[in-house]
Amino acid sequence: MATSDLEKWMLNSTRQQLSSIGLDDDDDEGDNLLVIGIDFGTTYSGIAWATRADFNSDQINLITSWPGSGREEGKAPTEIYYEDKMLWGFEMEKDTSPISWFKLLLLKDQDLSSEQRSSEFILRARKMARENGKTAVDLIADYLRAIWGHALEAIAKDRGGSVLEAAQFHVVITVPAIWKDYARQDMETAAKQAGILDLRPAGKTILTFAPEPEAAALSTLCEPGRKPKKDDVYLICDAGGGTVDLITYKINGVDPILMDEAVEGTGGLCGGIFIDEAFEAMVRNRLGRKWHQISQSGIKEMLKEDWELSIKPQYKPGNTKKEYVVSVPAEAYQKDKDKFNDTTKEPFIKKGRIHFKGSHIERAFADAFASIDKLIEAQILKARNQGLSLTGIILVGGLGGSPYLYEHLKAQHEPAKINVLQSSGMRPRTAICRGAVYKGFMSGMAASSNGLSQAPIQVTSTISRLSYGLFYQASFDPNVHLQQDKVWDEAAHKWRATNQMQWYLTKGENVSTKAPVSHTWCQLYQNNNHFGNTLTVMLYQCQEDTPPSRKDDTVKEWTPIQCPIDIPFWALEDYRNGAGKTVKMLKFNIEMVPSGASIEFAVIINGKRVVQSDLKAQFDRIEHPGWHVMAPTAKLCHRLNLDPVTCFETFGAFRKLYRPAERDLSPLTYICPSSHLERLPPELIDMILKPLGASGMVALGLCSRTLWRHVTSMVRSAYRTSTSDPSWAGIPLICASSYIDDLPESLHSLYPEVNDPWAVDDIDNRVNPSDTWRKRMLQCSAEASKKNSNIYLEAFDKYITMSRIPKELHTLLKASIDRIPYVEGTRWQLRNLTTKEYVSLGLVLENNNRDRMTLALENHRWATVDAILLWYICWTSLLGAKAIPADNSTARLEHLFQRRGPWAGHCFDIIQEKNSDPEWKDVTSIFATYADLLMEKKQKEWSKEPIQVLKKVKSLPQTAAQRLFPRLTRKRQKTKTHREMTGLKRVRDALHRIYSLVR
Template identity: 45%
Template sequence: MGRRNVPTTSKKGVIVIGIDFGTTFSGAAWATAEHLKQDRIQVITDWPGGGECAKTPTELFYNDNGKDIDWGYEIPAGKEPVRWFKLLLLRDQDIDKNERVILALRQARSIMQRDSKTAVDLVADYLRLLWEHTVSHIKKEHRESVVESMPFHVVITVPAIWKDYARDAMRKAATKAGILEDRVAGPTTLSFAPEPEAAALSTLCETDRNIKPHEVFVVCDAGGGTVDLISYQIDSVNPVIMHESAEGTGGLCGGIFIDEAYKDMFQHRLGDACSLSEKGINQMMKDWEREIKSDFGRGRANKRYFARLPFEDATKKFYMWDDTSEEPYIIQCSIQFKSDDIKQAFDQTVRDIGALVDEQVTKVKARGLSVAGIILVGGLGGSMYLHTYLKDRYKQENIDILRSTGNGPRTSICRGAVIKGFLDGGEGSARHDPTSGMNNAPVRVKSTISRANIGVKYREIFDEARHDPRDKIFDETEGVYRATDQMQWYLKRGEEVFAEDPIRHAFYRLYNNSFDGSFQDELYQCEDLEAPMRWSPNMTKLCNFSCKLNIPRSELEIVRNAKTLEEMKKVNFELELKPSGASSDFGVLINGQRQGGNSFSLQYQ
């Protein structure tokens, strides 16, 4: 499957590594500029203990000492691993109250309490093992001395519905995992990409898509935990340039809920008297993942699916045991499920996904556009049953349901993360120009849409026609009346922001001679459809940002206090924001100079 164009990039000496850290499975890919030019993004498929697989389970098992860790396919049969710990980076109010989620996270939290670990620690432990394996894989492709001489840029994908605090927690976990440790080649840089955007980058530029200018595609990233949807309208085809055409949506309704429904189903059939061991349950879930879940929807409607009872449990409890007293029958140590039985495990989750897709299609239509196709990506995106369900749902609207074959849906996100890394040129790092990788790239996102209002409290000149009298104060420093607690919104919900022209707003602060060269401010956000003019306690404090001047105090503008005539220093600065899913990328410029990581920092609430 070829691409429409080959990119040229200024990042010739860099290895870009894309990490798809998923709720249930994770993957990684990497490329040099030469790999990218030849359309040869390297996807890691040789995972420890797993043979040739596109992804490895996002699972950890801590041995008795709490230090020796097994992960992924290496976890011994019969051991109960820590699962779904990615969700622990979210605040309770942002986690679905589904009973299955609560039970799974309770087990993860018990491990945290036992070993005095935080959610960031669990994620860091997993990322460290995945990172070490990834780097080892790269060194098999290139001589170690060559790899050590090339800087790394890492792109970790995150759900588009994740807010800034969760992305910040992921950054801390990546740092703790050693991903950003100094190397001989120089600092490793890190950026993030929304999962559906990464998937769009890797799929929409494939030549067999046959896309046309002005068409709109909904990308549905159906993963293990979250389902994210983003819509893009095509501006040009060669190269593919697109812009976000509607505010994205998403929810916690991924494949884990199908898995848990199936587990409940076979455990209910066996009953308490014939309950399986933990090892047996794990084996049945592995068989489900490999043989039934991935195959469901491909065969005839009356097809039967055989769930073999694990050998160890079968020999102890079910040897030559048949039970045809009720359906599904148990014959020769296998539960014989009908298609309708398996359908019950899928149905609620698939209906939830259908509702999210409906919402996204409605948002596109509200902008006077029509959807040409829905592209399925992610682990669950490869499901033929989900594909058929959506195809039937949108048949009357002539909306095509598209997906790649083979491992395409499962690897689209980590492959897209690599493309994103080259496009952004190491976004978020003072070492790189954010537009350095864009020239002649085969695909890029021209603009995105903000999902929230983001701004700061400030005081502006009082205007009786606009301001509330309660906000009126006298500013003795400048000798004017001001309105306090006003909101300056950098981004407004639904606003289109261009990648090459992010939102900037200019402010200034006045300081006396005791000014030490650093200043702080607070950012607020709200999701109101209309951004309010005044601050209110209902707004969420997003983060504090602090900045230390990297220019001499002597170069600052001098002003005088209107009352005391005291000499003061005026700091002119611009805050820059660019939406990225439900999060935003931030930057500060002073006197037109971008502040690097050593002088600018964010502390999320």
């Protein structure tokens, strides 16, 4: 061993010993700690913060001054609007239509009920996100960036910029209790994009997540005048704008307050926006056709001023004579000015105002309150099953401040002697962000600092939401283990049983935060070649109530732990194996404890904590089912959201695969002899042209035809490079699902390293190289863009006309632009270059718009080239996924994309149809048969329940829905009653509204 290596190892060992007795350099790392709590809500968001000194003196600071607001507010609206610059919060004018409720877009469709998926609020948010070219993560990142920047300005204004720069940040973002790991991972991604985790001179910013009801409990139980007693049991009900989250705690100590999680947190999507939606439906039904005469800004102002800021937060039952008035915008009566009054039915309309009674208002709250009642009853029942009696229900959140909700729950639970508690003023609305600050001082970096013992409240145990564990190999015992799990371990020189699971935490287990679960592991190394400087351990999770002792299909990979090994190979402990040979052994401990919305873990090697952090799993950031279309050799990836609303949305296959007959630009020849000026060498011409703007180039072109030719050549080159679509013609394409353990054979030659479906890592965990390839490919790929040649051509024609340059000088340039020629009635071919097969297609205009051309099967306008490709280039390793049959006639129609497509990894292009070539096979009839089967199935399904078309028609493009509608019309016309014909008209009107929303 080299002397320098020995010195380095001895120095590290000395540092470890100093650290273990508290003599390291980081003794005062918590003194400059600044904890910032962010309550990112569905409708409103807030921020609280505190330094170590603030927290020790029971002071938590709130951000109450917001841009665009003339008064102090505990929260700002969770709304953004994109114009010349992004507006957020209170900055919007009344006539704008901001993007709202985008927090709910993080949830996958399978985590929403059918009513929630068809909610007008969620559909509107999705539509506006698509129109602005934003994903849910993008929208959240933009909003967090704005509110984070404002918070830092406010803190610097309060304490000074130098104090802020020197502070170490611990940021706590609260999340709903019902959120799964993928949504929390997306929140972390958004926080990174927002700059919250940017490097700072004071050190790394720590980010943790806390369940919203836990944060609410931490703040509310510490409020002045609220003195919980030992053995009290409190249910925290966080009723917010989108979600209602609940959690139940038992008080085990009072000075400081020590809480055990008694019942696992639950929740549901039944927050304030669903009450808003119900009220909006009441107003819409009362106004009838006049509703459609009101602009979006008029609807927003009407509901915001009269409902959201007045009736909804103040309504209290009991006064049967009181009326609640909503002013209808005058635009609703532009065509019918005599109808300002309508007392023919309730609620009455008088002088352009709707007069609601209390019974009407309570109807808007009914469904949400019923869902809240079910959630609370379930928590109470689970507490009783554990022998616990509820002391009180504490209401927090925006809806939690409602007097009506308080009276409703009081009437429900007062007979059982359960107190319902509701603070006044801003406290219910700001409870979560204040609690996030408490959480920040109780975990992570703050927990290891001096003074935590003085915290006024602590969570001493939590309940694990899932089972978490490690895959390992045990000594083989034929009486215990399966023969198929028997493997030979060369390093230990013994037979082992693979696929064994060691569970650290089991679902529903109550684990003390002060006593983490710890297990000791060892890894054997035969020689230095197998020893690296990094230890990788894969963690697994299971949703079953009783996790299996052997790895099966219910056990899923969660996330890897990676930690450095700074011990040299020669310093490892000796171990004598079964053959009497000495090998090296690395011993390490892994300990875990659940901490709210994450798992805190530590890896200990040689007595040193080499890794300690909040564990957050890495999940696909794409909504269900997490599929991506990739052109791997082009380093371009287009991400597809295959939920029921957008599964047939085009990804631009026509433009990406179009291959013109002549790819090269048409040449422009010299038109006249060169003058002395025009005989300059190309280097000097480039020096003249590059600094010039567009107008300068045009002016120079007026002086010289040859220089104009040079200018147009540069323009063409720049256009082709930066504006035209990158072509995918002739490049392998694959639509891969969230998880794959192999690749199509056609990609094996390109990526031979993924041929082996499984490999073994340093501690015998199975690693899938194919899935690793897919994730790496996504990370290194850019999102493919959509371009429009017409934008360039229109500008080109405009400036050519203004400059008076002779027409013949730019005709060839214009003709040379790569455009898909539009000729009505022309036929095209989608060609599989790998198998020499083709599909014959026709040109289709979407809404008669030439800028939105695509190709489709004849007599199947909805079966576009995009859908055809998605059927056949999909690739998955999901359990039960089967290959698509060659003729498609027996293919199951459910879960279209969960297949192993025969064209996955093949190369394609699109050309205008030409004479048949005997080397090529026409497979058009196969796809036509499949399309007929699919449409027939959908028609049968939908014709049984015509009214359900209002929800299901969104899963097809407009062209398909128009084809279905006549059939639905014929079915309904068999009935003669006026009532049913009126119902048909309502169906038709609703369909048209859905069309406009989907577009």
